[in-house]
Ligand SMILES: Nc1ncnc2c1ncn2[C@@H]1O[C@H](COP(=O)(O)OP(=O)(O)OP(=O)(O)O)[C@@H](O)[C@H]1O
């Protein structure tokens with residue numbers, strides 16, 4: 168198993184927001200993690216990479232325990248988190264942003280060529296400051312930067328957030344293409360329908376717990392998934 | 408001497424002192440960008456640089472003494488980060504700033520005990536106190552050229568480091584977005600240590616080159632910290648290169664006030680400038696209005 172999380176608990180201060188979550192991702196899969204606002208999806212991802220201390224449980228990457236490692240070590244385990252929101256280096260150029268993504272990759276210049284072939288729109292803007300890119304371009308930069316590390320597994324936290332519908336479609340197509348690159352994906356999304364269409368399997372998280380899991384194709388027709396959303400997020404996530 | 412030349416003389420002396428303020432201001436910036444802390448012990452690095460070099464120069468040739476002082480003070484800077492700021496990371500920024508003020512007092516006292524209250528100085532790097540070179544008709548000490556040269560080269564070096572090397576870019580990444588930097592695999596704790604080491608080493612270099620002109624004294628750091636701070640604020644925090652302009656401006660302004668105002672106002676100019684900037688343009692001459700450089704963790 169590429170990534171195996173067991174009974175993970177974490178939170179803020181004395182407030183626990185993830186109450187013992189277990190999930191696993193096999194190499195080559197795209198796995199969705201769905202859930203309404205505040206379910207604890209981002210917190211779970213942060214705990215998985217070490218940005219947030221895990222209070223209990225275990226996190227195994229290719230059989231090695233990584234719980235307790237500082238966040239900057241994660242990348243050397245070939246696990247890269249693309250966090251929620253615009254987490255690029257705003258006052259550095261696109262090229263510098265990408266190079267930072269390859270900080271631990273000795274072949275970062277070669278990788279830069281490959282990534283730029285993949286994202287010609289970034290190639291046109293190499294010397295523009297990251298902060299001056301449009302929202303969609305910034306999201307693309309964040310993804311491209313993650314690829315600079317040649318990760319085995321990508322954790323994507325709401326990559327479609329704030330994008331126009333056409334760009335959302337592009338983003339999902341892009342994520343699906345990760346399969347060709349041999350990159351495994353754990354995808355956190357509000358956009359349940361689109362996620363279930365490209366994912367192999369998915370988990371549904373509600374208030375800090377996994378309440379449903381299964382093959383994406385099955386979940387697509389499972390009324391329970393819809394219910395999980397209607398509770399907090401309304402119908403948007405379902406129909407978007 | 409005609410008035411034009413005299414003015415030039417004052418201007419050059421302002422630039423000379425200003426370049427030292429610039430170095431202190433760069434130190435403020437480096438540490439601020441990496442940690443969010445304003446390090447008021449910054450002036451002590453300049454003092455320590457001079458002190459250590461004067462002591463070493465009794466045993467080894469001058470260039471070796473200067474190099475040794477820079478290295479030793481850089482190590483002191485790294486140790487301060489490791490011993491205090493790394494441990495106290497989770498305290499509020501205000502606490503940490505107060506700690507830097509405490510540290511500056513401790514370092515001064517330590518210097519007083521380690522050395523004494525005597526004023527000392529390094530020998531002139533070339534020539535002596537009466538040799539002079541003529542620049543545009545003004546007679547200046549060759550040491551002034553050493554100061555300007557050393558500061559110029561180190562500022563340029565720093566610029567190249569921050570812009571074009573992987574480590575330097577990583578340092579900027581840490582100040583731009585610490586969380587994203589961590590996720591890119593950058594050990595931001597070590598980057599903070601490096602920032603302290605760099606600031607301390609640069610300060611020490613300034614302390615060595617200025618020593619023949621302004622002398623070295625255990626108490627000199629406090630005033631330098633304030634003026635360097637004024638320079639950093641003037642340039643706009645978060646931008647080391649703007650700090651150079653800020654430093655030179657503070658130096659020239661100070662020289663002008665020496666020339667045109669009663670002696671009692673000498674130190675006031677820097678503070679007046681500081682206050683003016685804080686009221687009129689709080690983000691400095693070159694800074695961005697919203698202080699987005701550092702987020703606390
Ligand atoms: N830094 C923080 N300090 C305290 N509480 C937090 C913090 N970040 C998140 N929380 C709380 O933890 C809970 C889970 O938040 P989290 O961001 O993990 O949810 P999420 O599933 O990612 O939601 P969304 O879909 O809106 O991004 C929420 O109740 C939130 O208020």
Ligand SMILES: [Mg+2]
Pocket residue numbers: 208209210251324325
């Ligand atoms: Mg979230």
